[in-house]
Amino acid sequence: MTIEAPERIVEFPALKEAQEGLDAKRADLKKIFDEAGDTYDMSKVKSIQGDTTAKVEFIRQLNDEITERKAKVDELMILARAAGAAKEAEEVERGDRDVKDDGRPQTKDGREQSFGQAFMASQAVKGYVRGSGGGPQATVEVSLKTLLNTGGWQPETTRTGRIEEFPTRPAPHIANMIPQTPTGQTAVVYMEETVYNNTAQEVFEGEQYPEAQLKLEEKSVPVRKIAVYLPVTDELFEDLPRAEAYVNNRLPFMIRQRLDLQILRGNGTAPNLLGTENVPGIISQPKGADPTMDALYKAMNRIRTEGFAEPNVVFMSPLKWEPIRLLRTADGVYIWGHPSQVGPATIWGLPVVETTAAPPTKALMGDYGNFAELAVRRGMDVQISNSHADFFINGKLAVRADIRVAVVHYRPTAFAEVTGL
Structure with a gap:
């Protein structure tokens, strides 16, 4: 299917008023920190x-109010997007827009199947003939934004049934923040307005109109x-509940974990994705002599x-978020709350996602909700074979x-990096 620009947003006065109120409170908080100094x-x-x-205590209350106002802005943005979706629905009814069902498999009660359920019901499993050397191919449609629950082995008489998995970065933190859409193309192609020269001005009667300039360029993201x-043994594969739990856990997790890293840091050189850090033209804000909080606010x-956009998330390494969370006044009072209290994972009203997928010396942020997209050509494609190396004779x-x-x-x-952290 053809991928168009991100979802349409219908602006209205309440959204503008809420955004202006949020900006004012953020400015009040910044003024306080400016007075307090480094x-x-x-x-x-x-x-x-x-x-x-x-x-x-006043700072805490102000920060809580910023968080509440940001939540209100987000709610109004949802309404604005819904209004835009309604307009698009009208276009569909008139035949101006072609929308296709993504055909994602569901259970009998209408819920979306887990990857393991879809995998065990796929042709890749049902059509596999032991000893044939190769197996049929099947495409399993599954949302990349859902982290499936960890299962593990079924209990046995000689052990508890628990598997302590290798400590590694959880996933997906980043993919959850980006709208996901299906695509039937090998690339996402769209038009970008690269020149906008507004020469509109007042003229006298009979005077020549000023000439404006607009330029569009085709962009393509492969x-x-x-x-x-x-590798699994024949015995594991024959035991369907155990095979389902195993496949349901680790294979999708590995792919999602890598996807998270690529979304933020992929260098764009084939076969890598192009991550936020390496997108040409993003805003770069050096920390310099600024406190980290000030540098984030400037970005x-x-x-x-x-960019005339509203950032909706900040991605930071836990080690870089730590000194912010532990900030204290000159006489030792924690600014973001006493250690016995749960501190807000927000900065200037924006949610902070702590992840080791973020660059170690940078913070990345942006309006991922409106100006980013995860276009899925297909879900998990699964194939099974015993023809690899000596797998046939070793079962x-x-x-x-x-x-x-x-x-x-x-x-x-609409995206920025804060460097020098």
């Missing part, structure tokens, strides 16, 4: 009355493949003023899986 000395803050404890294979404002099977996706950043200036 040492966070609350005695220098004259815009708030009271001692240090009172001032820190679909790439992420793949992995897993957010540059997205608003240069082993090779189960391989892959996906084909494209990550699109429609407006580079």
Whole structure:
């Protein structure tokens, strides 16, 4: 199917008012930190009355209000997108837009099947003939944004049934933040307005009109493949519940884990995806001598003023978020709450996703909800064979899986990196 620009948004006064209120509160908080200086000395803050404890409590309340206002803006954005979707639905009814069902498999009660259920019901499993050397191919449609529950082995008489999995980065943190759409193409092709010269101005009667300039360029983001294979024994494969749990856990997890990394840091050189960090034209904000919080705020404002977008998430390494969470005033009061309290994982009202997939010396942020897209050419493609190496004579099977996706950043200036962390 043809991939169009991201979902349409219908703007209305309530959304604009909520956004302006959020920006005002953010400015109030920034003013307080500017007064406190690099040492966070609350005695220098004259815009708030009271001692240090009172001032820190005021900051907490202000931060909570920013978080609430951001949630309200997000709610109104959902309404704006819904209004846009309604307009698109009208276009579909008039025949102006072609929409196809993605055909994702469901259970009898209408719920979407897990990968393991879809895999065990696929032709790849049902059509496999032991000893044939190769197996049939099957495409299993599964959402890349859903982290399936870990199962493990069924209990046995001699052990608890628990498998302590190898400690590794969880997934998917990043894919959850990006709209996912199906595509039937080998690339996502769209038009980008690269020149916008607005010369509109007032003219006298009979005077020549000023000439404006617009230029469109075709952009193409290729679909790439992420793949992995897993060797299993004949006995494991014949035991359907155990095979389902095993495949349901590890193969999709490995692919999603790699996808998370590629979304943020892929270098775009085939066969890699093009991740946010390496998208040409994104805003780069150096930390320099600024506190990290100030540098993040400056990057957010540059997205608003240069990209005319509203960032909706910040991706940071846990080690870089740690000093922010542990910030204290000059006399030792924790700014983001006492250690016994659950601190907000937000900064200037934006949710912070702590992930080791983020660059170790950078923070990445952007309006992923409106100007990014995860286009899925197909879900997990599964094939089974015993023809690999000596698998036939050793009673082993090779189960391989892959996906084909494209990550699109429609407006580079809707994204930013904060460097030098």
